[in-house]
Amino acid sequence: METFGRFTSMLLHALETREPTVELFDSFIDHWKSITNYYIDTTDDSRPIRQTDIPWHLRQMLDILVYEEKQQAVEDTGACMEYLLQHKLLETLCTLGKAQYPPGMSQQVLLFFSKLLSQVQKPLLQLVNVYRPVQKLICLCALPGSQTEKEEAQFLLVVCSRVKQDPHTLRYVLQLPDQPVGSTLSSDQSESSMQASSGGTDPPLPCGPIQSESSLLRALLRLTKSQSSSVCLRAHESLLLLCGLQAGSSGELLSTHTQLGELLAGRLQDLYSLLPMEDAAELQNWPHTPWSTQFSRHSADPSSQSVGHMINFFCWLDFLDHLMREAPQVLSVKLAVCVCQLWLVELLQPQLLDTCEQVVLGSTSVLCATVKLVQSSSLLDQLVHFLLRSDAAQPLLRRCDHVSDQISMVSLCLVEELLQKPHRDVLDVLLLSFLHTRSYLSPPASAQEEQQTESGEDSEDPEDDPFFSDSLTFSDSPHPPPPPPSGPQTADDVLNSFLCLVPVQVRSSQLLQEGGYESYVHDAHTLVTECQALSLSWDWPLTPPSLSLSSGKDSASFFEGHLLKVLFDRLGRLLEQPYELNLQLTAVLSRLSAFSHPLLHEYLLNPYIHLSQSSRSLFSVLIRVMGELMQRIQEVSNLSERLLNTRRALLGLPHDPGLDHLTLLKGVIVLEEFCKELAAIAFVKLPQDQD
Numbered sequence: 001m002e003t004f005g006r007f008t009s010m011l012l013h014a015l016e017t018r019e020p021t022v023e024l025f026d027s028f029i030d031h032w033k034s035i036t037n038y039y040i041d042t043t044d045d046s047r048p049i050r051q052t053d054i055p056w057h058l059r060q061m062l063d064i065l066v067y068e069e070k071q072q073a074v075e076d077t078g079a080c081m082e083y084l085l086q087h088k089l090l091e092t093l094c095t096l097g098k099a100q101y102p103p104g105m106s107q108q109v110l111l112f113f114s115k116l117l118s119q120v121q122k123p124l125l126q127l128v129n130v131y132r133p134v135q136k137l138i139c140l141c142a143l144p145g146s147q148t149e150k151e152e153a154q155f156l157l158v159v160c161s162r163v164k165q166d167p168h169t170l171r172y173v174l175q176l177p178d179q180p181v182g183s184t185l186s187s188d189q190s191e192s193s194m195q196a197s198s199g200g201t202d203p204p205l206p207c208g209p210i211q212s213e214s215s216l217l218r219a220l221l222r223l224t225k226s227q228s229s230s231v232c233l234r235a236h237e238s239l240l241l242l243c244g245l246q247a248g249s250s251g252e253l254l255s256t257h258t259q260l261g262e263l264l265a266g267r268l269q270d271l272y273s274l275l276p277m278e279d280a281a282e283l284q285n286w287p288h289t290p291w292s293t294q295f296s297r298h299s300a301d302p303s304s305q306s307v308g309h310m311i312n313f314f315c316w317l318d319f320l321d322h323l324m325r326e327a328p329q330v331l332s333v334k335l336a337v338c339v340c341q342l343w344l345v346e347l348l349q350p351q352l353l354d355t356c357e358q359v360v361l362g363s364t365s366v367l368c369a370t371v372k373l374v375q376s377s378s379l380l381d382q383l384v385h386f387l388l389r390s391d392a393a394q395p396l397l398r399r400c401d402h403v404s405d406q407i408s409m410v411s412l413c414l415v416e417e418l419l420q421k422p423h424r425d426v427l428d429v430l431l432l433s434f435l436h437t438r439s440y441l442s443p444p445a446s447a448q449e450e451q452q453t454e455s456g457e458d459s460e461d462p463e464d465d466p467f468f469s470d471s472l473t474f475s476d477s478p479h480p481p482p483p484p485p486s487g488p489q490t491a492d493d494v495l496n497s498f499l500c501l502v503p504v505q506v507r508s509s510q511l512l513q514e515g516g517y518e519s520y521v522h523d524a525h526t527l528v529t530e531c532q533a534l535s536l537s538w539d540w541p542l543t544p545p546s547l548s549l550s551s552g553k554d555s556a557s558f559f560e561g562h563l564l565k566v567l568f569d570r571l572g573r574l575l576e577q578p579y580e581l582n583l584q585l586t587a588v589l590s591r592l593s594a595f596s597h598p599l600l601h602e603y604l605l606n607p608y609i610h611l612s613q614s615s616r617s618l619f620s621v622l623i624r625v626m627g628e629l630m631q632r633i634q635e636v637s638n639l640s641e642r643l644l645n646t647r648r649a650l651l652g653l654p655h656d657p658g659l660d661h662l663t664l665l666k667g668v669i670v671l672e673e674f675c676k677e678l679a680a681i682a683f684v685k686l687p688q689d690q691d
Contacts, residue, residue, distance in 0.1 A: 028064045028080040031057040032089065039101075049104035058112045066119045077122070090133035098140055106140065110151035113137055114158045125162050125169035134159060135175050139215045142222035153223050153234035156216065160241040167247040174214045176257060214258045217242075221263050233295040236319060239264075243335075244326040251328025260331075261338030264320055268343050271313040276306035277362025284365035284410055286310060288373055291319035317370065324376035332378040340382035345390070352392045357404050364396070364407065368414040371421065380423055387418060388429045394562055397430075401566040405578055408570075412584045415563065419591050420530075424538040427595065434561035435599040438547060440615040491686035497607035497619070498679040501626055502672045506633060508643035509672060512651070520680035524594070528684045531594040544598045558615050568621045575629060575667040579650070582670040586677070589618065593681050605682050622675070629668060636661050643668060 034057050049055065061080075068078035084090065090113070097109030113134065117124060124130045138159070141152040163170050223235035243254065254260050275283065294315045302308035320339065324332040351363035371387075374380050387393060399411040418426050499517060509516070560568065570577070570585050577585075593604045602609060607619040633639055646665040648655040 024064050024068055025079045025083070028061055028083065031061045031064075039096075042102075045101055047102055049102045049108055052102060054102070054105070055108050058108055062112060062115050062119070065116065069120055069122065074122075081120075081122075085127065085129045088129055088133075090130060091136075094133040094136045094140075097137065107148045107151050109137065110148060110155045114151070114155045117162050118158045123162075123166050123169070125159075125166060125172055131169070131172035134173065135215070138173065138175075138219060141215075142219035149223065149226055149228060149231045152219070153226075153231040153238075156220060156223070157234045157238045157241075159216070160238040164241045164245065167245045167250050170242070170245060170250050170253060173216050174253070174258060175216070214260075217258060217260055217263055221267060224267070229295045233292070236291065236295075240323060240326060243323050243331060246328055251331035255331045255334035261335045262342065264323075264335060265338040265342040268313075268316055268320065268339060269347055271309070271316050272343060272347060272366070274309040275313055275362070275366065276309060277359065279306060279310075280358075280361045280365040280406070280410065283310065283362065284368050284413065286314050286369045286373075289314050289318060291315045291322060314369070314373070318373065321374055321376045321379055324378050329378075332376065333381075336376070336378035336382045339379060340386055344382070344386045349386075349390065349392050353395060357407060360399070361404070361407055361410060364399070364410045364414060368410055368417055371414060371417040374421075380421055384418075384421070384423045384425050387414075388425060397562040397566060400563075401569050405581055409581055409584055412581075412588055416584070416588050416591060419588070420534070422534050424535070427535075427597070427600075430563045431561055431592070432597065432599060434559060434564070435603055436545065437558075438544060438599070438602075439558040440560070440603060440609075440611060440617065441547070442610040442612040442615075491683060494605065494607060494682045494686060495679045498622075498675045498682065501622055501675050503626070503630065505639065506629065506643065506668050507672055508640065508647050508669060509676075511640065511644045512647055517676040517679040517683065520677045521683060524677065524680035524684045527591065527594045528596075528681060531591065532596050535596060540597045542598065544602055558612060560616070568616060568618070571618075571621050572624060574625055574671060575632060575664050577667065578663070579666040579670065582667060586670060586674040590674075590677050590681060593618070593678060594685070596685070601685065605678065605685070618678075622671075625671065629671065632664060633668070636664070 035054055038052060038054060064080055065078075065084070068080050072078050093109045093112060097106040100106055117134075125134065137155065141156060142149070146152065159173055163173055220235045220238050223231055224239075226232050226235070243260070245251065245254075277283075289311065294311060302311055320335065324335050327335065348363055348367065351359050352367070354360055354363075367387075371383060374383060387396065396411060396414065399407050400415060402408045402411065495517070559565075567585065567589060570581075571589065574582055574585070589604070592600060595601075604618045606617075609617065611617055611620060636642060642658065642661070642665055645655045645658060646662065647669055650666065650669065
């Protein structure tokens with residue numbers, strides 16, 4: 001009985017492995033004939049497809065293809081798939097979808113193609129009888145007035161996902177022109193392969209950088225503008241899949257054979273032109289908004305149309321930045337160049353050079369936000385080149401000292417954001433290229449440097465500096481600046497030099513029991529650490545370049561550079577400038593002082609260098625400001641009380657209202673705090689005494 005049971009089981013198994021194959025093939029053909037017969041038998045061309053059996057027959061055909069593949073060995077192709085390929089069923093479906101007969105047929109065709117490409121595991125896109133109809137179907141996507149955006153976006157996402165799995169198929173979906181098709185393998189040859197049944201092999205790439213009007217890329221760009229967030233999201237994801245291809249020559253193919261860069265940058269142009277330039281402050285301070293957040297279910301609707309335009313622009317900018325970080329280097333560079341040329345040079349630069357202050361303010365605000373938000377190294381390279389070497393470079397720097405305080409403010413913010421980017425050209429071009437000769441040092445100091453180092457000769461007293469005039473005396477201060485130390489300066493020497501710059505009678509922090517420079521040490525340590533991390537890979541020297549006996553002869557022609565010039569000019573007028581502007585100015589100077597390059601440290605934080613007659617340093621400018629301060633405070637009665645009241649007002653504490661000399665009093669407070677901040681930075685950077 002047991003033997004009979006085993007025999008019965010074996011017989012049933014044999015039938016199961018033989019009969020379904022035949023039945024599946026017959027069933028597959030029957031389903032297809034049922035679809036074609038519909039067009040023969042039906043005369044009502046207005047009947048919607050949902051009222052027909054066509055969707056059901058298509059689903060059954062797809063299920064048969066998927067099931068058949070699971071029963072086959074990896075290298076084999078089932079009879080149903082052979083039939084679909086040899087009889088060009090996909091071509092026929094594509095034609096029916098284009099004709100929209102019956103109405104709604106294109107939706108069903110898109111669904112069938114999407115499921116076929118996603119559920120069948122064998123690679124299909126390199127087969128001529130697959131990629132040709134896929135190409136045709138792509139051309140039908142994202143047309144004006146389309147009612148099938150959802151299905152189109154899903155189909156294109158599936159296509160891009162299959163390209164991600166098989167990067168060599170990228171050439172087919174991009175539809176590069178005039179590609180010869182390889183020879184067809186006969187179906188009765190020994191290899192029953194999918195290449196044979198498809199009737200095609202890999203066609204070679206065209207020679208030379210032919211720019212292709214890719215239907216796929218244009219369709220995806222159009223779908224990124226859809227009112228449906230799910231459609232937009234799929235279009236963005238499809239672009240990321242394409243641009244993230246790292247295998248083979250995919251990046252070069254997209255960069256040299258398509259207009260992808262121009263299309264993406266053109267979209268940025270369009271969105272930029274919609275920005276509300278009158279909202280300069282909001283544009284400048286726009287926070288980092290990941291591109292995908294606009295598609296979140298929890299994302300709030302914009303409060304106004306102008307806010308919606310800002311969201312669209314900065315989300316697209318973040319998307320491009322993200323795309324360039326993921327793309328191969330050759331493609332990333334091409335995209336960045338397109339963004340620079342089409343947006344920065346052609347659109348933004350004329351606005352930056354405009355004579356209208358509102359236009360300048362708005363465009364500079366967008367540029368400031370862009371520098372802050374960009375993370376892609378390729379796009380940062382283009383931004384830095386534009387900011388430092390284009391026609392807009394010097395006007396942008398000069399506007400740090402503009403007649404409009406708003407423009408000066410946003411220009412200083414732009415500089416500060418630029419100094420926080422990991423790009424060594426920023427400091428090289430703006431500062432170090434002007435300081436590298438050290439011609440700011442006076443000839444005597446240059447000639448005697450070696451002697452002073454060997455003999456410990458006293459350094460020149462700061463009050464002998466040409467910037468100390470007869471009126472700049474500190475005799476009224478019980479704590480005048482200390483005499484310069486003998487030999488190498490210690491941290492305490494530098495510290496005291498900055499702290500003692502501010503005369504006691506104008507110090508007010510102790511009146512509110514606020515700390516001295518120690519209160520800035522933590523923030524200074526954070527700032528110095530941040531600047532050191534930025535410059536870690538830049539191979540900066542540990543000491544300034546040595547000076548020869550002839551060094552310093554060119555000191556008369558020393559120029560500190562456009563940036564330091566406007567910063568020092570602004571600092572010289574600190575007592576007559578708005579409080580917020582002074583805070584931004586000192587923030588930029590503090591950040592520059594925190595960098596570890598020996599030339600920057602010497603020029604900005606060493607009070608004891610011997611300056612040439614035509615040169616100035618940060619310390620010498622501060623001394624001039626102190627001299628002006630000592631003259632102007634003579635006009636202010638009850639100085640300590642007024643400073644205390646002003647400080648309380650700045651801290652948001654209860655205070656007595658008063659408007660007289662308010663700008664001066666705020667400037668005095670900023671000056672005191674700035675000197676403490678510089679002392680803290682010097683404290684963090686310089687080695688400390690053992691005690």
